[in-house]
Amino acid sequence: MTIVRRHLIPLISGALIGAAWLLGLLPVPPLVSDAAMVAAAVVAGFPIMRTAGRALLARVVGIDLLVTVASVGAIVLGEYWEAAAVTFLFAIGHALESATLNRTRSALTALVALAPDVALVxxxxxxxxxxxxxxxxxxxxLVKNGARVPVDGTVQQGTGTIDEASITGESSPAEKRAGDxxxxxxxxxxxxxxxxxxxxGAATTLAHIVHRVEEAQEATAPTQVFMDRFxxxxTPGILVLAIIVGVVTGDVFLAxxxxxIGCPGALVISIPVAIVAGIGRAAQLxxxxxxxxxxxTAAKITVVAVDKTGTLTRGRPVLTDVVVLNPALTRAEVLDWASRAxxxxxxxxxxxxxxxxxxxxxREAAQGAQVTGLPEHITSVPGQGIVAAVAGRTVLIGNPALLRAHRIAGTDAATTLAEKLAAHGRTPLIVVLDGVVxxxxxxxxxxRPDAADMVDALHAxxxxRVVMLTGDGPLVAQAVGAHVGIDEIRSSLLPEDKxxxxxxxxxDGHVVAMVGDGVNDAPALATADIGIAMAAAGSAVAVETADIALMGDNLLMLPAAIDLARRTVRVMHQNVALALVTVVLLLAGVLFGGVTMFGGMLVHEASVLIVIVNAMRLLRRSGQRAERRARRRISSESHVQSPKKSEKSENKEMIRR
Structure with missing residues (x-):
């Protein structure tokens, strides 16, 4: 109803203005056409006056008050056309602003529309x-082909594909099976x-996203705070200036x-419309x-620090090598002692x-495992490994530093082998049983296959600088960092070191973004200027606490987020500059160039619409071109794995029993 009334008011006012012009051409008393013009001003001006009154009760001098005073004054002075024209243009401008602003909130509207009304249980x-x-x-x-999933949940039975673009931004449907x-x-x-x-209901990931986007679009940016104070x-300054001009010149109509002319409409709306559009576009991605x-803040980022495990890598480590150095043990026994510890x-x-x-x-069920069960005691040594008591025996698993700390002899072969494995990007773990390697x-x-592309895109x-922070040893970190193209590698780090x-x-003066899983790297994420949680879909904690949450596993969304932030800030600056230049030129035109009330309001409303349209450019999909190109490159390359097949061949004899 509000939308209909908003469009209805300028239509009625415009019709009355048209009728007044026609009556002026007919042989009727001027009073008739003047009455129609005043009626047009009242129809369009009453909502403006009401808004101005409410603002005054809240001790706010706003744009509506300036228009109200100007239109009432024009009627008192007998300038009925100017009064009708100003209120009509202001009303139609409000209607157009409302329509275009709704488009900037289209992402939120689309998110709300995703929630299904019914479910099949x-x-x-x-x-x-x-x-x-x-x-x-x-x-x-039950979720059938073509149906929208009504809840968050886990697949119990069946297989299928799900389009998750609305949550993760991924364009390709994801395969689902039991446990997903x-x-x-x-x-x-x-x-x-x-x-x-x-x-x-309200506990679903979609509901959390909608809630977060609603809050984000209403949040106030530092630039907006400054503009609000300005x-x-x-606005009161313009009111005082008009009074001074009227007193000095004696020209009330000029005042x-x-x-x-001094209405700061475009200035007031320049920042929030850009923020709403930018955050909405981000949600679509x-x-x-x-x-x-x-x-x-994201637009000012100069350094990105990334966690390795779960960010640059998939976070699903697998055992690649088992090398036996004690002839008295078999491969299965070494692995079994290690697994129990x-x-x-x-x-x-x-x-x-x-x-x-x-x-x-x-696989060895026929022979049977010699040792089974859990450790009786275990001590974790940060940065080195663990010491465990298993079946009355002592098992050490860790790096050479752990062996040196426990004065283990005969470790040269194990250390050399560990260095060789680490140089190939694997994490070596030396196993010691009762003091013997x-x-x-x-x-x-x-x-991740898109990790290198992410680093390139961040530089672009x-x-x-892109810095990798990891608890892994230097050799493993260097191997992964070199493969991905990291600028700086910090290895063997504890959480407090990060x-x-x-x-x-x-x-050092950098604006730092920390990228991690939102849990293990919590101290670093909280300390960074911007904390970015990866793969936050399904994690209400990450969605609510991270400064920026990337809902999917696509690393290319990180540079896309930074690029979008910078484009949004550019639009904000463009809007402010346009609004200020327009106001200055109009004020100069009034004082020195004879700009009329009607002409000034026309330019004012045009500047407001230009500001909104400029912000709406952020909703375009052109920003995804780089991402699509990167995806094509990834798909054309062979699947990146660690270790590589050539490395496995090189160590074939080393790991074979």
Whole structure:
């Protein structure tokens, strides 16, 4: 109804103005046409006056007050046409602004529209169609081809493909099978899935995204705060200036014209419209920006610090090598002792060893495993490894520093081998049983195929340095860093060391973005100027706490986010410059060039629309061209793995029993 009324008012006012002109051409008393013109001014001006009154009650002198005073003054002076023209143009300008501003919020509207109204659930063995909001946690939801997923959940049965572009920004549908996660608002493009509902209603990832985008688009950027303060002084200043001009010149109509010309409409709207458009565009790409403040800060980033595991790599390490150095042990025994010790460790690499041992035990089932169970005691040595008590024996697993600390003899061969494996990008773990070196294990994490392209794109976006922060040893870090093209590598870091690195970079004058998983690197993420959480889809904590959350696994969204932030800030500056130049020229035109009230209002409303249209350029999809080119390059290249096949061949004899 508000939208209809907004368009109806300028239509009625315009019709009355047209009628007044026609009556002026007919042989009727001038009073009739003047009455029509005044009626046009009242119809268009009453909502403006009402808004001005409300603002005054809140002790705010706004644009509406300037227009109200000018139009009332024009009527008092008998300038009915000027009064009608000014209020009509202001009303039609408001209607056009409302329509175009709604387009800048199109991303949020589209997100809200993604939420399905109904869900197909399985209750008592029957398929029932219910309201999506009535689905309960733990229920089984059926997702058929073409249907929109109504809840967040885990696939229990079935296979299919899901278009997750609305959540992660990924254009290619994702294959889903038992155990995989699905999100509300995504669309099935094939197959049939039975999904166990884990989050419903306001708890879904989509709901968190909508909430975050709503808050972000309403948040105030530092530049906007400055402009708001400026406007708070500028608008009353124009009112005072008009009074002074009227008193000095004795020309009341000139003073009223000055009020209209001085309206800072384009200035007031220049910043928020750009922020809304920029954050909306980011949401379309699967990038959540917490607010205008972080959008502006992201545009100033000079250094990007990235965690290795889970960011540059997939975060799913696998055991690649088992080299036996103690002839009294078999390959299966070395792996088994190591797995039992690592079973009590929280280190990310421990899982790879335990899983590999389980597979090895299954293959060697005929012989049976000699040692089974969990460690009786385990001590983690930060930066070195672990010391465990297993079945009454002592097992050490770690790097050469751990062996030196425990005065283990005969480690030269193990150290040389560990260095060779590390040079190939694998993480070596030396296994010691009761003071004797048993063997060396190697674990590798696959480098993401788009990691190198991300670094190139960051440099192209103006980032002067990309720093890798990792707890891995120097050789592994150097191998991964060289492959990806990292500018600076910091290895063997503890969480507090990463914090110190980020603090040091900021102390050197850099604006630092820290990219991590949002949990393990929490201190560094919190200390950085911008904390960026990777692959935040499904993680409500990451969505709510990160300054910027990349919903998908696509690393190219990181440079895309920085590039979008910089384009948004450029648009903000362009809008402010345009608004200021327009106001200055109009004021000069009124005082020295004879600009009329009608002409000034026409230019004023045109400048407002130009500012909005300029901001709407951010909604265009041209920013994805670089991303598409990078994806084509990735798909044309062979799948990057660590270790490479050539490296495996080189070490074939070394790892063979």
């Amino acid at each position: 399985l209750r008592n063995g029957e398929q029932l169609e219910v309201l999506a909001g009535s689905v309960r946690t733990g229920e089984t939801v 996660r699905v999100f509300a608002g995504t669309v099935s493009t094939g197959g049939f899935l039975q999904v166990l509902a884990t989050e419903v 406007s708070a002084w500028y 009223l014209t000055l009020l209209v 699967g990038i959540l920006i917490k607010g205008g403040e972080f959008l502006e 690592e079973a009590g460790s929280e280190h990310p690499l421990a899982g790879a060893i335990v899983q590999a041992a389980a597979r090895e035990a299954a 048993a063997g060396v294990l190697a674990v590798a994490d696959e480098v 976006a103006g980032i002067v 914090l110190d690195v980020v603090t040091g970079l900021r102390r």
